[in-house]
Amino acid sequence: MIPHRPYQAKNIEKKWQNIWEKNNVFETSPNNNKKNYYVLEMFPYPSGKIHMGHVRVYTLGDVLARYKRAKGFNVLHPMGWDAFGMPAENAAFENKVHPAIWTKKNIDNMREQLKAMGLSYDWQLEFSTCDPLYIECQQKIFLDFYKNNLAYRKEAWANWDPIDQTVLSNEQVIDGKGWRSGAKVERRKLPQWFFKITEFADELIDSLDKLDNWSNQVKVMQKNWIGRSEGLKLKFKISDNSVLPKNTDFIEVYTTRPDTIFGASFIAIAPDHPLSKDLANNNKDLQKFIFECNQIGTSEEALEKAEKKGFNTKIQVHHPFVEGEYLPVYIANFVLMSYGTGAIFGVPAHDQRDLDFANKLNLPIKSVVESQNAEDNNISNIAYTGNGKIINSNFLNGMNIIEAKKHIIKIAEEKSIGKKSKQFRLHDWCASRQRYWGCPVPIILCNDCGIVPVPNSQLPVLLPNDVTFDKPGNPLDYHEKWNTIDCPECGRSAKRETQTFDTFVDSSWYALRYPAPKSKDPIDKKQMLQWCPPDQYVGGIEHAILHLLYSRFFNRALKKTNYVDFDEPFKGLFCQGMVCHKTYKGPNGWLEPEEIFFKDNKAFQKSDLQEVEIGRSEKMSKSKKNIVDPMSIIETYGADTARLFMLSDSPPERDLDWSISGVDGCWKYLKKIWSHLHNYSFNNNDEGLLLKAKEQDNSIRREIHLCIQATTENIESFRYNSAVASIRKLSNILLAYKSNTEEAIKEQIILEGWKSFLIMMAPITPHITAELWKLIDKDSSFLDQPWPSVDKNLLKDKKLVIAVQINGKLKNTIEIEQVEANDKELQKNKALALYNIKNAIINNTPKKIIVIPGKVINIVI
């Protein structure tokens, strides 16, 4: 036997990457004979180097792109950079390097790392969001939004991140803390730029149902986030408004339970309701109360268990439907100004918070919904919120809740004291940031003309290069030369808007840019229509709300401003799980996997041999030090091994547990295939011989084609782990033929098997398969090999194995010929003739015998 070359992943991977690049094989070109398919993975922030999360998501996308290509699609598979954002400014501050230079260096480095993974991108379409052309296009889009009332500037309370020194959108505040910095968010009043996302609130919820190829989890999360509720806005007339500082005649409340209006026993308004503020002007006690409420409001822990507190304003309102009945007005700490009207009517019997409040302040509790279950109706500490019949409610009596709601809304509207109303949790998107490294908002602020858009001829508004980061805050504010400009309308001296866009603006429309990234038009209609929206988008679940909701808004706004003609930005959405790793904690804190060795299932520190605590598997993070650097894996094992491991075990949507033994196993497997194929000498391709295959040989062919079927189905439905399993099963069958046989037909079948194997394995491990293909077929181009098709005639075996059960439990099996598959009687008789079945029914006459022909026989005794 001639010794073959050992499997040196690094060399062959570099070799094929160079060949692909030199020949531009992944270049996107128009092809009218093929259907277009656009695969997009979420583009990365150029932090400097790739992490395992990148390896996973880009491998998933690449498998799909390469598979679709083999399936005969014309594939668009691009990559770019989400290049603006805070870390560049932090680096500028720490290392005295300009954000632009830092970012470019990082991009160059990460591009090389991604190339080392062997991803099938058309790199000619690459762009980054800090490119002047992208900035110009985005500014044009923004100005169109502004002119169409989809963006506005408003002085508003904002979430202020004291560490990042910028405002945050509601979506970026998590548990009262900044999403990036983790700092406790403060409230500040500032002029801000908003996008009118609430204009599409209904549509953003309703069309979720049409997104069949979106992950359900994301749809549910978006629905909750938008948070639609339907109810009634209702006015309560104030009985004596002479005590009020201004002429306030009524208080307007919002409710989703107008059916319970006859059970109302008080009105409560928010501490920062305008009326509360008016009353507080000359009331020291109330000022103190409001201050206390605001204190609690910021600490989330306290909020959880916070006691209900109320301040009696001594004001009374008329009950709108009961002549002569009055309700007291309280200021209450559990009522939020940011939802509804900032005022409620309290129905203690049917709302838990109202009940807690009423119990505290000794307010009356009046039941108006009667449950069928008597014990529900005795209300002391638990409010009844279920279904029932309306009672004690005058003209609503006897109705069910739905009827009563409809009826009372109708009456309130007729009396002009109320209006059917929808409320959303979603607020407009605050999209401006007090930062340097972002796309400038193209606006000029003039003392005389107000807000003036930068004229098209002056676009793009680029960032000045000569800035320093030694002072806190926004360098653009200090840059007089840049921010002073003549007003384009009146010519007098004015100021530029110094805020820049949230980076989520950049990522809200980048997918539309790839088909024509160099076009002067923000979105090249002709190119875009051929490809967009992307057929499949792949990315992390952490963007379920932020990026994916903003993109859905942006796409609708782009439709309204005539840039696109479709509603949804992504046809299909797939969210992959996180990459996790066990954590190790030594006596002096967290340890990296590299610092550990194992003995007898215990972990020890290499440095001092002390035992180390093995923690549960968690998302790879710097703070827990459970990070594995992808480049070191690619260096030692190769990209094909890393890719194979990423896909092997866990289903893509679940978390993946990184283990070095798993990686090792994948590497050994590739090595085994490598040496096996090098030791085998393949005959020339002669498919005619396959037709002459004998019955016995066809059983191998059957396995091959079953595998093709399974693998294809698994890839189509994103079950990549199962696809790997079925491919490995095929290779286990083929590996059993260790050396060449003398039979030409059999050799031809094995050739067919290995060819199918390599083509199906190619999307997963593209380099090694390309190299091995040359052993089988020197002349044809591997990348152009079509995906193998299933010969359905081969799938059916001549013999069928059928289960024989007694009372549903497997007892034995029978074997029948394929042609007998529908012969119920024959199968039944064969089953009853079995030795242990005969024994079992000797004393128990079968009550019933169920024969599912070709599948199972169940004997009921």
Add this chain to the structure above:
RNA sequence: GCCCUCAUGAUGGAAUUGGUAGACAUAACGGACUUAAAAUCCGUGGCCUCUUUUGGCGUGCAGGUUCAAGUCCUGCUGAGGGCACCA
């Protein structure tokens, strides 16, 4: 509190419409080769009983539907995630 998802060997997981549970891997163990180790190759493997055959039990728990349930229904427990004084 509300909403969503999940629960299968030592471990990751498979079982697409209810029809032979544990595919494919990882770790483990036994054997071959080796002075030895690594690598490689061969083999074992849900649990219990038995020498073996056979048999019994088994997909978080308790019920139900069905000839037949990992899969469908009801209730519970546990884990993960989302939202949250949202009227």
